Each structure stands twice: as C-alpha cells, then as structure tokens.
Amino acid sequence: MSIFDRNSETMPRATLEQLQLERLQALLARLKRNVRRYRERIADLRLESLADLAKFPFTTPEDVADSFPYGLFSFPLREIIRLHSIMGPKGSTLVVGHTRNDLVHWGRLAARQFAASGMTPNDVVQVALSGGLYRGALGYALGAEQIEASVIEEEPHCIEAQLNLLENYRPTVLVTTPTNALALMNAMAHHRKDPQSFHLRTVFLSRPVAGELWNEIRAGLQVNVSCNFGIDEILDPGFSVQCEAGRFHVNEDQFLVEVEDGELIVTTLAREAMPLLRYRTRLACETPREKCSCGRTGTVIMPKGRLDNRFRVGETPLYEEQIAQVLRSHLKEEHPYNHTVAGDKLVVSIQMTPAIFSDMIWQLEDFRRRMVTDFLDRLGVVAEVRFVY
Amino acid sequence: MILQVKNLRCGYGSLEVVHGVSLHVRQGEIVGLLGGNGAGKTSLLKAVVGLLSPWHGEVMLNGRPTKGQPAWRSVSNSVVLVPESRKVFADMTVRENLILGGYHNPDRKMDLDVVLELFPRLGERLGQLAGTLSGGEQQMLALGRALMARPRLLLLDEPSMGLAPLMVKEVFSEIKKLRDLGATVLLVEQNAAATLRIADRAYVLETGEITLEGPAGDLLHNPEVKRAYLGKGHKEVEE
Secondary structure (H helix, E strand, C coil), rough: CCCCCCHHHCHHHHHHHHHHHHHHHHHHHHHHHHCCHHHHCCCCCCCCCCCHHHHHCCCCCCHHHCCCCCCCCCCCCCCCCCCEEECHHHHHHEEEEEEEHHHHHHHHHHHHHHHHHCCCCCCEEEEEEECCCCCHHHHHHHHHHCCEEECCCCCCCCHHHHHHHHHHCCCCEEEHHHHHHHHHHHHHHHCCCCCCCCCEEEEEEECCHHHHHHHHHHHCCCCEEEEEEEEEEEEECCEEEEEECCCECCCCCCEEEEEEEEEEEECCCCCCCCCCCCCCEEEEEECCCCCCCCCCCCEEEEEECCCCCEEEECCCEHHHHHHHHHHHHCCCCCCCEEEEEEECCCEEEEECCCCCCCCHHHHHHHHHHHHHHHHHHHCCCEEEEEECC | CCCEEEEEEEEEECCEEEEEEEEEECCCCCCECCCCCCCHHHHHHHHHHHHCCCEEEEEEEEEECCCCCHHHHHHCEEEEEEECCCCCCCEEEHHHHHHHCCCCCCCHHHHHHHHHHCCCCHHHCCEHHHHCCCHHHHHHHHHHHHCCCCCCCEEECCCCCCHHHHHHHHHHHHHHHHHCCCCCCEEEEEEHHHHHHHHCCEEEEEEEEEEEEEEHHHHHHHHHHHHHHHHHCCHHHHH
C-alpha cells in the first residue's frame, strides 16, 4: 500500500498547524470579501491561532439550505464548472459547486484513498454506484485517473449485466455501494460463479462498513475491502483516507476538524467554489489522539452515526420529514404511523382510523398502492405500506 | 522550516499596513508573494529582516524567534534581502560590490568564482562601475552580491521591476537556476505570471492580508488570480 502525497499525508504536526493557520486566515479574508452571509457574521472577528476558531459562528445544514441555490458560493457562477445536488435537512435540496481547481483537488484527494487501498496504474477500475442520489462517482473517476488507472464509469442495468462486465472488461477494482456488493455476491452464488474466476482484487465501498458485513463482503467476493468516509456537503470521496490499519485519517491539509458535543465540525481550508466555515455535519464521531503505524499524521476519525433524523433505505438517504410529507399528501389529517427499514425496503405502518377506514377492500388497496407509488416516485424508495390497528 | 511568520502586524506611525499575516518557507523552495501596489509586500519583507519592527506576531528564522534583533543580524542568520530597484553601489565596481556582499563570508574570494560562473556576464564587467550596467545586469549583480553572503534564505523584492520583458525572462531563469542549486527563495512580485511559472508555492497579499495561498500551479488556474493579476486570456497572449 502506498502513500499518494507523502508530503501532505505525513506532514509533521507543527508544519501542518502552520499550514492550517495560513489557510484559515486566507479563507476568512475570502469569505469576508466574497460571501455576504459570512461577511455579516464574521466581519469584526480576528483569528490569530487555531484555537481562535472557536470564537467563530457555526454554519449549519439549515444555513446552507437557506442559501439555496448559490448563496454560499465564493465565486460568480461563470467560474463554477460543475454543479450537483445533494440532500439537505428534511429532504431539501442543496447545491454543491466546483471550480476547475476544486475538481483537480478532488481527484488528488480521492487518489490518496485509492493509493492507500493499493491501486496502481495497472488496475482497471469500475465505478458503479447506482447513480441516483449518490454524487461521488465523478470524484472516484477523477481519483482513479490521477493514479493513471483505466476507468470504466458504467452502470450495468441489472446484476447479470454487472457479472458480464466483470467477466469481459476484467476490472481489478470495483467501486460500489455495500448494497451492490451484497447483490453481486448473491448473484455469483445464484449463477454458481466462482468469485476467483473474476479478476477483482479490491472492492472499494462508498461508505464505512465494519464487522460482520465487512467480513461477509470480503469472504463472499474474495477481495480486499476498503471503505470511504466522506461528507456530501464537504467532499465525498476525498475527505479522509482509510489506511491499511483500517483507520480513517482526515486530509487535514484540506479540512480542519473539531468535535463539539460529539458532533463533527468541519472547515474547508482549500475549497474554492463553496468554502464552509465550521460546518456542523450532524455526524457523531470520535477522534482518538493516537499515532498510527501507517505513518499518516492526519487525525484519526471514528464515525459513529448520525445525530439528526436522517437514515438510509438501502443506499438512499431519507429524513423522517419526507415520509410525513408523502403521507400528508394522501391523508387529510395527521395519522399516527411509524416506520422501519427492512433490507432495501421502507416499511410504513399507518394506524387504521375511522377517517381512512373503508369496508371496500379495493378502496383500501388502491389507497395503499397510490402511497407505495408515491414513495417510489418522490423519494426513490421501495415501500411497503401496512394498515395496523 | 527556514522562515515561519505568524500573525505579523506592522506599519508606519499609526498606520497598520500588514494585518496579521502568516506564511512559511521550507528549505529548497521558491515561494512567491504576489500583490499589487500598496498591498504590504515590501513592509512584510522589511519586518522579516528587522528593518521594520513588528507590532505583533512572530517571525522565526530556522526555528528561532527574531524579535528585537537588528537588521544586520539577519545576514549572520543567513538571510539576505535583495531590495527593490536593485540598489547596487553605483560608484563601486562590479567586483567591489560582490566582495562587499561577502563581507561576513571568510570564503568570499572562493565564492566569487562560483558567482561569476553563475552570472558570466558579471565576469565580463568586473572592473566596470555598477552604475553603468543595464537594468538587467544590475539585477544580476544584486543577486550575485546577495549570493556572496551564502544565504540560506534569499528574499527578492520585485526583481522584475523596471526591466524589459526579455530581461525579466532572463532574471527569472537565473532565479530558477538558484533553486536548482539548492537555494531557498521568497520572491516578492507583482508579475504574477512569471512568478507562478517558477515558484513552488505562492501567497497572494491584498491590502495587508493573505487572501490566497497554494501550489503555484493551482494559483495559475485560480479564477481570482486570473482576473486580478494575469488578465483575461493571458494564456493566449503568452502563446
């Protein structure tokens, strides 16, 4: 396993802190000049040490949503060469933009992850992330290009087509979601294909998995498994590097991290298009201060789940409010309900009340079917709606 | 780190012109400091070498704070400033200028040969009065005079100022050569395109504050640098 950018990834702490201070001061000067929202909030504040950052206000996901679409951009739109949407609080849409330099940096940072997972220019990399709401595919492709590997950015339309692609194109690295990896594993078993008959050497998962699931994928596909830990609003992939010891190291030359009441707070130090100051990620984490045998000096971060009511159905992120919104459009008044996730399916149990009761089964069935369709159309999830007493 | 500056504030009278600047220079790097007129570039350099007392903050040379040290001390700390407009001793010969540059250097006679090898044109004019040299030659003399002190860090204040474009190219190519020989350079300039082409990293100073920093290659593509310092379509012009 190699280190892609040794100077940055193994920088001595004192040098790193000097660099962070310089970048932070430059960032504040740019924010005051270019972003009205920040200018109003930080105009009189001065930063003389990294500890002074605590005096500065947070940026919340709600602030980003309030600035939709371009309110937090630090450059005029003509300088932004790539835009994409991500999910914000309560299912709102946020826009992330990139300048030319942002895309170059994104590729370099993703390449750090790939190099740590052992990727070389001899590898053939397939990026298959099921499109949809996950926007990291571009970052992975840019990263693999930085390594000078061959990139296949292709989404087979079904799992059999994916198996064919593995046979014919012979990728050695597959970048995919844990859900896809499991589906692939099951498909191999179903078609009695020996995982070793493919050329896959590494599966790179789009989000952290550990323990049983990690072992299951590793054993099922007979590959090395590496994981990404990124943050949509900040950078995903490219926020951190998982080293061979399995630890996530923050790319601290680019991102300054704090932990406040268990929540991960991130300041982007070098992003041009949409820099964020003290962004509350709504992610719980721990940052054990320990040296890592891999030689990287970036803070080790242990993600611990979300602090808001966002959850996942398969790989699709959802907020509880989005479920309520769908239900509200079908039910005239508030009905008690609860929801669970069963595999890739959202199970919504609605309490049967006189307001929705009908002795005509077809009417209830039709009502249920319309809601299921709406969950798929509006939220992109397969749902099962149950009426309970 | 050869030079480390933290939160430096300085100015003249009651006027603060550098408002809390931090930067660093590592061994063997050419670091550019870009900025327009009045941005505070020269004041920053003066504070680094002790010609201007910092009001606040820290300047560390080779890991040691320089606070309160007189300017002449910086030469014995192996830091040499090549000032704006060259400031060669016009009434002295090229040789005398060079020998004077090596005043602290016991091996100055030996180093003279090295400098003349680096700038052969100076060798052809050793006996000529410095004031009679062309602008470009005077700049090379100023560089050579600085090298005679065997600096670990060379501070260059606008070496392109007042030079014809062809001469600028030549001077910058000499500076690049110095880096290849192991010198460490902090290059203060308004000529962003020329600086970013030879520098490893750079800072942009505007009204006394650093607003951008990063690898020189990245800054060349930064929209703000392009707009403010390189001019729209600069690539086309160069080609």
